[in-house]
Amino acid sequence: MTTAPRILVIDDDDDFVQSLRALLEREGYAVLHAPDGQEGVLQARRTRPDLIVVDVMMQERTEGFFVVQELRRVPELAGTPIFVVSAVYERTPEFDVPPASDWMAHDGFFPKPIDATSLLDAVRTALATRSHADTQGDHR
Amino acid sequence: MKTLTLPKARLDFLVSVLQQFGEIHGPVAQGDRFVFRRLRRWSDARLDYTRTILPLKKYFLPPRERLFRYRRGEGYVADTTDLERRIVLFGVHACDIYGLNILDQVFGGRYPDPYYQTRRRQVAVVGIDCTPDEHCFCRSMRADVVTRGFDLFLQDLGDRYLTFVGTALGDDMVLATEGLFQPVTRDDVEDYKRRSADRERMFRLEAEIRDLPEIFEMEYGSRLWDELGERCLGCGACSMVCPTCYCFDVADEVALGSTDGARDRVWDSCLFASHAAVSGGENFRASRASRIKFRFYHKQRGFVAEYGRPSCVGCGRCLDVCPAGIDMVEIIAGLREVDHAAAQ
Numbered sequence: 001m002t003t004a005p006r007i008l009v010i011d012d013d014d015d016f017v018q019s020l021r022a023l024l025e026r027e028g029y030a031v032l033h034a035p036d037g038q039e040g041v042l043q044a045r046r047t048r049p050d051l052i053v054v055d056v057m058m059q060e061r062t063e064g065f066f067v068v069q070e071l072r073r074v075p076e077l078a079g080t081p082i083f084v085v086s087a088v089y090e091r092t093p094e095f096d097v098p099p100a101s102d103w104m105a106h107d108g109f110f111p112k113p114i115d116a117t118s119l120l121d122a123v124r125t126a127l128a129t130r131s132h133a134d135t136q137g138d139h140r
Numbered sequence: 141m142k143t144l145t146l147p148k149a150r151l152d153f154l155v156s157v158l159q160q161f162g163e164i165h166g167p168v169a170q171g172d173r174f175v176f177r178r179l180r181r182w183s184d185a186r187l188d189y190t191r192t193i194l195p196l197k198k199y200f201l202p203p204r205e206r207l208f209r210y211r212r213g214e215g216y217v218a219d220t221t222d223l224e225r226r227i228v229l230f231g232v233h234a235c236d237i238y239g240l241n242i243l244d245q246v247f248g249g250r251y252p253d254p255y256y257q258t259r260r261r262q263v264a265v266v267g268i269d270c271t272p273d274e275h276c277f278c279r280s281m282r283a284d285v286v287t288r289g290f291d292l293f294l295q296d297l298g299d300r301y302l303t304f305v306g307t308a309l310g311d312d313m314v315l316a317t318e319g320l321f322q323p324v325t326r327d328d329v330e331d332y333k334r335r336s337a338d339r340e341r342m343f344r345l346e347a348e349i350r351d352l353p354e355i356f357e358m359e360y361g362s363r364l365w366d367e368l369g370e371r372c373l374g375c376g377a378c379s380m381v382c383p384t385c386y387c388f389d390v391a392d393e394v395a396l397g398s399t400d401g402a403r404d405r406v407w408d409s410c411l412f413a414s415h416a417a418v419s420g421g422e423n424f425r426a427s428r429a430s431r432i433k434f435r436f437y438h439k440q441r442g443f444v445a446e447y448g449r450p451s452c453v454g455c456g457r458c459l460d461v462c463p464a465g466i467d468m469v470e471i472i473a474g475l476r477e478v479d480h481a482a483a484q
Contacts, residue, residue, distance in 0.1 A: 037180075037181060038180070038181070041180075059183075060152070060181055060182055060183055061152065062152045062153060062155070062156045062182055063181055063182075065156035065159065066156070066159075066179070066180060066181050066182065069159045069163075070180060073163075
């Protein structure tokens with residue numbers, strides 16, 4: 001029996017989480033949720049999800065950036081794909097940090113509202129790459 | 141030095157971007173005090189802090205560190221845990237940067253310390269200006285303004301920071317922010333001069349250090365040292381919190397009957413009774429008076445002879461923590477005072 005890949009969504013926007021959950025569960029993924037960065041890092045450490053989706057602006061407008069950096073420092077999560085989602089680039093004029101900046105250390109950026117097809121494609125690709133790497137690791 | 145401005149409202153973005161240069165450590169509240177610690181979110185930062193309990197030396201010379209392990213047949217293995225950790229110290233006051241510059245001289249001079257130097261190379265420093273409180277006397281110690289030892293230094297101009305770029309790394313930081321900083325205008329320059337003059341007037345504590353080494357030289361036999369010896373508890377708290385006290389002790393830890401062990405170094409203090417004790421039972425500074433005198437002489441006279449300036453930076457930590465209320469500024473004033481009785 002194979003278990004469904006688990007995706008942790010770190011976002012304080014309930015409506016967004018609900019719709020993302022519906023989308024991902026329909027595709028057979030198990031969705032975990034954390035409403036803020038601190039809880040997100042704790043859950044990620046505890047549950048070691050297969051993929052993490054992080055919002056940028058939560059209680060603080062740069063909270064997601066700190067979360068991404070924090071997650072990248074957890075050895076157990078090395079290799080776990082992290083997707084950043086945000087609407088701030090569109091609606092906050094002073095926020096002109098390019099989403100492709102190296103320092104964000106993410107595996108994918110998706111502006112809100114999210115294009116479901118491209119997100120699902122990216123999730124499938126990231127999980128397949130990860131699964132392949134794990135399998136290779138098993139044979140070593 | 142390149143100078144730019146940064147809107148205050150975008151400081152959180154700057155810090156987000158700086159994460160590519162290392163973990164961000166900044167001042168956070170701990171009870172009613174402050175400590176330097178890794179920021180897990182921007183709102184943890186307390187840029188209105190006065191002084192941290194411990195200075196920055198804890199990053200480069202930890203209170204206790206394992207230098208190496210050894211085992212018969214294998215030799216010595218250096219412990220390099222955490223030596224290569226990249227850190228950005230964000231929000232460092234001028235006096236603490238001065239303290240770091242002094243430690244750099246000590247640990248990078250004639251006998252370079254590889255542990256200190258390796259850590260130091262990994263750490264970037266972003267300074268920020270501050271408002272002096274009742275314990276600050278950095279202006280007297282000429283440590284209220286720094287011109288080196290930082291990658292960026294932020295001067296508060298109300299709604300923006302005038303930013304000094306101190307190094308090539310600081311320049312890389314500016315470039316990485318992609319347009320966050322703006323060129324300096326005439327208004328910025330005038331506001332900076334105004335702020336500088338205002339801050340100058342805020343200092344309430346003064347110590348006159350002009351010809352102080354000479355006065356120390358002549359007051360070696362002063363009864364002031366005996367009086368201080370009576371008051372000092374020898375707890376060493378002043379040394380622990382001092383940004384430029386760097387004495388350490390080295391001890392081997394060997395299990396009985398084993399062939400392996402480790403060598404540790406721990407902070408030490410010249411105020412501890414054992415500091416100048418040697419084998420055979422001799423102690424070169426057996427009395428508390430001789431120990432406290434040594435500490436003051438090293439800070440205010442010995443260091444001047446060796447490095448051209450006192451090693452005290454006037455951060456005020458020792459005044460803050462001394463359980464006996466021993467006060468560096470009072471002592472300097474006391475030594476300068478004319479003893480009319482003695483003069484007759």
